[in-house]
Amino acid sequence: MINRRIFIIFAKIYTLMETIQVKDKRFAVSIPEEKIKAEVKRVAEEINRDYEGKEPVFLAVLNGSFIFAADLLREVTLPCEISFVRLASYQGVSTTGEIREIMGLNMDITGRPVIIVEDIVDTGLTMAHMLDTLKKHNPASIDICTLLLKPGKLQVNLDVRYCAMRIPNDFIVGYGLDYDGFGRNTKDIYTLINME
Ligand code: 5GP
Numbered sequence: 001m002i003n004r005r006i007f008i009i010f011a012k013i014y015t016l017m018e019t020i021q022v023k024d025k026r027f028a029v030s031i032p033e034e035k036i037k038a039e040v041k042r043v044a045e046e047i048n049r050d051y052e053g054k055e056p057v058f059l060a061v062l063n064g065s066f067i068f069a070a071d072l073l074r075e076v077t078l079p080c081e082i083s084f085v086r087l088a089s090y091q092g093v094s095t096t097g098e099i100r101e102i103m104g105l106n107m108d109i110t111g112r113p114v115i116i117v118e119d120i121v122d123t124g125l126t127m128a129h130m131l132d133t134l135k136k137h138n139p140a141s142i143d144i145c146t147l148l149l150k151p152g153k154l155q156v157n158l159d160v161r162y163c164a165m166r167i168p169n170d171f172i173v174g175y176g177l178d179y180d181g182f183g184r185n186t187k188d189i190y191t192l193i194n195m196e
Contacts (some may be wrong), residue, residue, distance in 0.1 A: 020190055022183035027173055027190035032093030032163065036147075036175060039164040040068065043145060046162060047115065051078055056113045057139075058082040059105070061130070063184070064119030067176035068147040069163075072117060082177065083107050087126060100126070102133050115162075116141040119177050120148040124158040148189075149174070170194075 018029040047056075055078065060069035062084050073082055086103045112135060121127055127144055134142055145162035152169045171192040173183035182192070 006017065009191035018188075020183070020186065022173055022179045022190075025179060026193045027183070028193050030167075030170075030191035031175075032173065033187040036164070036187075037071070040147070041069050041075050043162050043164050044072050047076050047145065048075075051113065051115075054113050055079045055081070056115050057107065057109055058115050058117050058145075059134075060084050060117040060192075061119070061126075062086045062104075064148045064177050065117050065147070067184070068119060069117045071162045072145070086132065099130055102130065105137070109134070109137050109142050111138065114142045116142065116144050118144060118146040120150070120172075121146045121158065121160060122150050122153045123155040123162075124153075125156060126154045127158055127160075127177075136150070147175070 043185045050122050085105050087100045088103045143161040147164045149163045173179045174186035174189045
């Protein structure tokens with residue numbers, strides 16, 4: 001009897017939540033559009049203030065950051081350039097067995113202030129590697145600007161200067177982020193519903 005009541009309560013909560021299906025998984029809204037907009041604007045204002053008098057180069061990491069980069073850049077009032085880069089993985093001779101190379105960096109960033117635009121920092125390994133690689137191009141400075149950060153998952157000491165939102169360790173989709181290639185085209189951000 002009690003079990004049945006608990007089941008009905010959970011079923012009601014579940015149907016009240018705004019959920020979406022992406023392939024074989026169900027996700028519930030965790031960050032609504034209005035909140036994302038406000039936090040993206042706040043981060044852009046911080047950049048406008050900190051980079052006053054400079055002409056930064058934004059390097060947006062594809063694919064996940066394409067919506068964030070588009071919204072962020074429209075709030076940036078500085079004279080700036082943007083380039084879209086991609087991190088390509090291939091098996092090679094390294095300690096981890098995987099080398100990630102930056103593709104599409106088709107401009108000279110020597111002596112330029114660079115701001116990396118990333119969708120999400122999880123373990124931080126991707127950004128740590130990207131920093132190392134970019135430093136070889138001798139930019140004047142490099143800052144990381146991420147839409148999301150999972151502080152509970154960080155494995156490296158990473159200086160994330162700009163972060164729109166900190167989130168728990170759950171898997172999320174939407175607003176550019178995907179699950180198996182799908183789910184990028186939503187205005188809100190969704191969290192995986194753990195059905196177990
Ligand atoms: P890291 O190297 O920091 O562990 O991983 C960063 C990359 O992992 C992100 O650029 C993103 O592609 C992917 N990632 C990490 N967490 C999530 C998540 O919750 N959802 C999605 N869609 N991708 C994630």
